[in-house]
Amino acid sequence: MKFKPRAVQEVGTSLLLVLVLLEVLLTLIYLAGVFLTGKAYPLFDMDGLMTIPSLFQAFQLLLVGLIALSLLIIQSHSFKHLSRLFLLTVAILFIYGAIDEVFKIHLQLHNLFHTPNNRDWLPFYLGIGVTTIVIFYRDFVAIWRFHQKAIAFIALGMGIFILGGFGAELLKHELVHTVVSQISRQDELIPILVEKLRVAVEEFSELLGESITLYGIFLYVAKRLSVNNYEAAK
Secondary structure, three states, X not given: OOOOHHXXXXXXXXXXXXXXXXXXXXXXXXHHHHHHXXXXXXXXXXXXXXXXXXXXXXHHHHHHHHHHHHHHHHHHHHOOOOOHHHHHHHHHHHHHHHHHHHHOHHHHXXXXXXOOOOOOHHHHHHHHHHHHHHHOHHHHHHHHHHOHHHHHXXXXXXXXXXXXXXXXXXXXXXXXXXXXXXXXXXXXXXXXHHHHXXXXXXXXXXXXXXXXXXXXXXXXXHHHHHHHHHHHHO
């Protein structure tokens, strides 16, 4: 089965628009529940387990993993400049990320390692990310040389994901539990609202980052297919 490069790019563009609209909608529903009832609607709790936002994010992570797995399968014919180990690593990390998002595995790591708090996953996950970039920097350079626009969107998406997700998680402890608690001794509602807003920023950033990353991947695949078709027609 052959895919037309233009069709792949159009699907990527349409998917980006649809995903972003859904992400905005999910965030607004979450915030509406918080401000109207004082708590998130259970199905739309962006900080909940197996809720619609959680499953939606898991779907996006799984999609990235499956695309990487698909490229691995056809790599010998169409995507020779990317190492098989790189594609396999990306597939495993994102598929695991999807599973983690559904079951919140990272929040249970402190029990596994017998550490005092549930923030221990932060340096562990960041370490995995940095190590992956260092080990496979040649593959990232290869993508950059082949399609700068694609890698730019992928980098932008992952940057938003990391800054929004990990940054907001750090902010949770530095802002909500220190500064806000000090200025709101007279009103217990303020820390709660700030925490809910922080959750909205964190989860929306992660969702948006994943969508932009997906778009970059679609751009790369479309360009790769276009080049392959051109070379085959010679």
